[in-house]
Amino acid sequence: MPKGIRVLVTGASGRIGIPFREAYSNYYSLRLMSHKKTLEALPGEEVISADIADLNSVTEAMNGVEAVVHLAADSKSNAPWDFILNLNIIGTYNVFEAARKVGVKKVVYASSNHACGLSVKELDLVGPDAPIRPDSLYGVSKVFGEALGRYYSDNFNLSVICLRIGYCLGPGREDPSSYIKPLFLGKRLIYTKEKLFAMWISNRDMAQLIHKSLESDLKFGIFYGISDNVHKIFDISETIEKLGYRPQDRVEYYLK
Amino acid sequence: MPKGIRVLVTGASGRIGIPFREAYSNYYSLRLMSHKKTLEALPGEEVISADIADLNSVTEAMNGVEAVVHLAADSKSNAPWDFILNLNIIGTYNVFEAARKVGVKKVVYASSNHACGLSVKELDLVGPDAPIRPDSLYGVSKVFGEALGRYYSDNFNLSVICLRIGYCLGPGREDPSSYIKPLFLGKRLIYTKEKLFAMWISNRDMAQLIHKSLESDLKFGIFYGISDNVHKIFDISETIEKLGYRPQDRVEYYLK
Numbered sequence: 001m002p003k004g005i006r007v008l009v010t011g012a013s014g015r016i017g018i019p020f021r022e023a024y025s026n027y028y029s030l031r032l033m034s035h036k037k038t039l040e041a042l043p044g045e046e047v048i049s050a051d052i053a054d055l056n057s058v059t060e061a062m063n064g065v066e067a068v069v070h071l072a073a074d075s076k077s078n079a080p081w082d083f084i085l086n087l088n089i090i091g092t093y094n095v096f097e098a099a100r101k102v103g104v105k106k107v108v109y110a111s112s113n114h115a116c117g118l119s120v121k122e123l124d125l126v127g128p129d130a131p132i133r134p135d136s137l138y139g140v141s142k143v144f145g146e147a148l149g150r151y152y153s154d155n156f157n158l159s160v161i162c163l164r165i166g167y168c169l170g171p172g173r174e175d176p177s178s179y180i181k182p183l184f185l186g187k188r189l190i191y192t193k194e195k196l197f198a199m200w201i202s203n204r205d206m207a208q209l210i211h212k213s214l215e216s217d218l219k220f221g222i223f224y225g226i227s228d229n230v231h232k233i234f235d236i237s238e239t240i241e242k243l244g245y246r247p248q249d250r251v252e253y254y255l256k
Numbered sequence: 257m258p259k260g261i262r263v264l265v266t267g268a269s270g271r272i273g274i275p276f277r278e279a280y281s282n283y284y285s286l287r288l289m290s291h292k293k294t295l296e297a298l299p300g301e302e303v304i305s306a307d308i309a310d311l312n313s314v315t316e317a318m319n320g321v322e323a324v325v326h327l328a329a330d331s332k333s334n335a336p337w338d339f340i341l342n343l344n345i346i347g348t349y350n351v352f353e354a355a356r357k358v359g360v361k362k363v364v365y366a367s368s369n370h371a372c373g374l375s376v377k378e379l380d381l382v383g384p385d386a387p388i389r390p391d392s393l394y395g396v397s398k399v400f401g402e403a404l405g406r407y408y409s410d411n412f413n414l415s416v417i418c419l420r421i422g423y424c425l426g427p428g429r430e431d432p433s434s435y436i437k438p439l440f441l442g443k444r445l446i447y448t449k450e451k452l453f454a455m456w457i458s459n460r461d462m463a464q465l466i467h468k469s470l471e472s473d474l475k476f477g478i479f480y481g482i483s484d485n486v487h488k489i490f491d492i493s494e495t496i497e498k499l500g501y502r503p504q505d506r507v508e509y510y511l512k
Contacts, residue, residue, distance in 0.1 A: 081349060089345060089400075093337060115403075118410050132388075134407045143403035144345075144396065147371075151390045154374050155444070188411065 003027055007214065008062055010052060010095065011071030013039055015170030016110060019203035020069065020210050021045075022171075027211070033061050033072070052091035059098040067106040067214055070095045077114055077138045078185045088141035096152045096160075104158065108213040109149050111162040111222065113199055113234060114139030117190055120233055127235035128164070128222040135190050146222055153220040161213040161243070166199030166226035166234060168206045176200045177254045198233045201226045202249035212243045227251060259283055263470065264318055266308060266351065267327030269295050271426030272366060275459035276325065276466050277301075278427075283467070289317050289328070308347035315354040323362040323470055326351045333370055333394045334441045344397035352408045352416075360414065364469040365405050367418040367478065369455055369490060370395030373446055376489055383491035384420070384478040391446050402478055409476040417469035417499070422455030422482035422490060424462045432456045433510045454489045457482045458505035468499045483507060 005028060011017050012032035021030060031046040032039055041047040050061040052072045062068065072091055074083040092109070099107050117135030119126045134140045142164075149160035173179050176197060183191040191199070201209070205227045213223075221242060224234040228247035239245045261284060267273050268288035277286060287302040288295055297303040306317040308328045318324065328347055330339040348365070355363050373391030375382045390396045398420075405416035429435050432453060439447040447455070457465070461483045469479075477498060480490040484503035495501045 081353070085346070085349075090341070093341075097337070129387075132403050132406060133410060134403050135411075137404075137407070140400065140403045140407050144400040147388050147390050147396045147399035148393075150388060151393070151396050154389060155391075 004029055005066040006031060006064060007067045007069060008033060008065045009069045009071065010091075011073065011110075012047075014071055014075065016165070016168055016206055016210075017069075017071050018171045019168075020071075020207045023204060023207035024211055028214075031061070031065060035072075052094060053086045055094045055097060058091075058094040059101055062098045062102045062104060065102065065104055067108070068095060068099055068104055069108045069110075069210055069214070071110045073110065073141075074138070077136045077183065077190065079136075079138050081137055084137045084141045088138070089144055092141075092145040092148060096148055096158075099158055100152060100156045106159045106161070106214060107149065107152075108210055109145055109160060109162045111146050111164045112139065112142045113164050113166055113224070115142040115146065115164060120191070120195060124233070125235050126224075126233060128224065128238060136185055150220055159216070159218060160220050161216055161218065162220075162222045163209060163213060163225045164222060164234070165206070166201045166224065167196050168201045168203065171203065174203070175254050176251055177256075194231075195233055197251045197255065198229055198231045199226050200229060200251040201247075205245075205247045205249050208248070209239070209243070209245050212245050216243050218242065260285060261322040262287060262320060263323045263325060264289060264321045265325045265327065266347075267329065267366075268303075270327055270331065272421070272424055272462055272466075273325075273327050274427045275424075276327075276463045279460060279463035280467055284470075287317070287321060291328075308350060309342045311350045311353060314347075314350040315357055318354045318358045318360060321358065321360055323364070324351060324355055324360055325364045325366075325466055325470070327366045329366065329397075330394070333392045333439065333446065335392075335394050337393055340393045340397045344394070345400055348397075348401045348404060352404055352414075355414055356408060356412045362415045362417070362470060363405065363408075364466055365401055365416060365418045367402050367420045368395065368398045369420050369422055369480070371398040371402065371420060376447070376451060380489070381491050382480075382489060384480065384494060392441055406476055415472070415474065416476050417472055417474065418476075418478045419465060419469060419481045420478060420490070421462070422457045422480065423452050424457045424459065427459065430459070431510050432507055433512075450487075451489055453507045453511065454485055454487045455482050456485060456507040457503075461501075461503045461505050464504070465495070465499070465501050468501050472499050474498065
C-alpha cells in the first residue's frame with residue numbers, strides 16, 4: 001500500500017496503536033478509532049469514535065478507507081468470556097465484514113502469541129505452523145480471528161496479514177527489564193520472565209512490523225512479531241523473509 | 257468411557273444425533289437434548305429441552321452427566337452470522353464451560369470438514385494437520401470450537417475429541433448416489449459431486465465413530481470422519497489408528 005493512503009486504526013489509543021501512530025502519522029493518512037474520548041487529531045489525522053461491537057458503526061468508520069489496522073480488543077490474557085465475545089469475536093467479525101462491504105484492500109490483524117501459548121512448553125521454537133494451543137479464552141479468540149481472516153482473504157478481494165505479537169510494553173516503557181514479570185492466568189504460570197524477555201518486541205519494531213504488513217503484497221499470512229532477541233522462542237524467519245521486517249532492537253541489550 | 261454411563265447428546269434430533277441414538281440407545285444412558293419438542297424418550301432414555309445459547313440452561317442439562325456429544329449447531333454451510341454466532345460460537349462455549357463447571361470427563365465435538373474446506377483444492381489428501389482454510393463462516397465457527405476444545409482439554413480435567421465430519425446424509429438416506437449434489441455457497445462451488453462422494457460417511461459409521469471417541473483415552477484429538485471410501489480426500493489413518501475406528505461402509509458400493 002503506497003504512502004499517503006487512508007488507514008483506519010482500531011484500538012488507536014492502546015499499547016500498540018500509540019507507537020504505530022507516533023511513527024507513521026506523517027506517512028499514512030491515519031483515521032484513529034478508539035472507545036476513549038481523549039484522542040485529539042494531529043494535522044493530517046482524523047479521530048473518530050465508533051462501537052467495535054456494532055457492525056453499522058464499524059462500517060461507517062471505514063468509509064473511504066483503503067486499509068485497516070485492527071488492534072481493538074480486550075487484550076488481557078485473563079479477560080472474561082463476555083468481553084472476549086463482544087470485543088474480540090463480534091468486534092473482529094465486524095471489522096472483516098465491514099472491510100468486505102466497503103471494499104477495503106488490506107486488513108492487518110493483531111493476533112497474539114497466546115494462540116499457541118501452550119506450544120511454547122513443548123517446542124524450543126514456535127512458528128506459524130505450530131499446533132493451535134491457546135492458553136486462554138483470549139488466545140482462542142485470536143485463533144478465531146486468524147481463521148476469519150483466512151476466510152475473508154480466500155473468498156473476497158481482501159489481503160489479510162495476521163501478526164502473532166510477542167510482548168509489546170507500549171509507550172513510556174522502553175526498558176523491558178523494568179516491567180516484565182512472570183505471567184500467570186489465575187494460578188497457572190503461562191510464561192516465565194525468561195520467556196517473556198524472549199518474546200519482547202520494542203515499540204519501534206512493532207510499528208515497523210505493522211508498516212511492513214501494510215506494504216506487503218501477500219494475500220494472506222500469519223507471522224510472529226518479536227524484536228531481534230538473541231534468545232528467541234518464536235520464529236520470525238518468515239516475518240523477515242516474506243514481510244521484509246528488519247527489527248532494530250534486542251532484549252539482551254537491556255539485560256545485565 | 258464404560259458402557260452405561262450417562263451421555264448428554266446436544267442436537268439429538270439432527271442428522272447425526274438420530275443415527276447415534278438408534279445405534280447406542282441401549283449401550284449408553286442417553287439424555288437427548290433438542291430444540292425440537294417432538295422427541296420422545298424410549299426406555300432408558302431421558303429427553304430434555306434446553307437453550308444452547310444460555311449457559312445456565314446448558315449447565316442444568318449437564319447435571320449428572322459423564323460425557324457430552326455436542327452436535328447442536330446451525331449445520332448449514334451457508335448459515336448467516338447471527339445463527340453462527342448464537343448457536344455455533346456461543347452455544348459451543350456454553351457446552352465446554354458447562355462441562356468444566358459440572359465436572360464432565362469427555363466432550364465429543366462435531367467439527368467439520370469445512371474447517372479446512374479450501375485446503376481440498378490444493379491437496380490431494382487433507383489430514384488433521386492441513387492448514388486452516390475455512391470455506392464459510394460455518395467453517396470458521398468449527399475452527400473456533402476446535403481451539404476452544406484444545407484450551408479446555410489442556411487446562412481442565414476434560415478429554416476432548418473433535419471430529420471433522422465428512423458428509424453424513426442422516427436417517428432415511430442410505431444411498432448417497434440418490435442424494436448428493438454439488439455444494440455451492442452462493443455462486444461459489446465448494447465441493448463437486450465427486451468430492452462429496454469421497455467424503456461420505458454412512459450413518460452407522462458415523463455412530464460408531466462417536467462411540468469410539470467416547471471410549472477413547474486420549475486427552476485431545478482432531479480426526480477426520482468418513483467411510484472407507486476407495487477414493488478419499490480426507491485422511492482417516494489416525495482415526496483408525498488412534499481411535500480404533502473401523503468403518504464398515506464404502507461409497508463406491510453405491511456408485512455404478
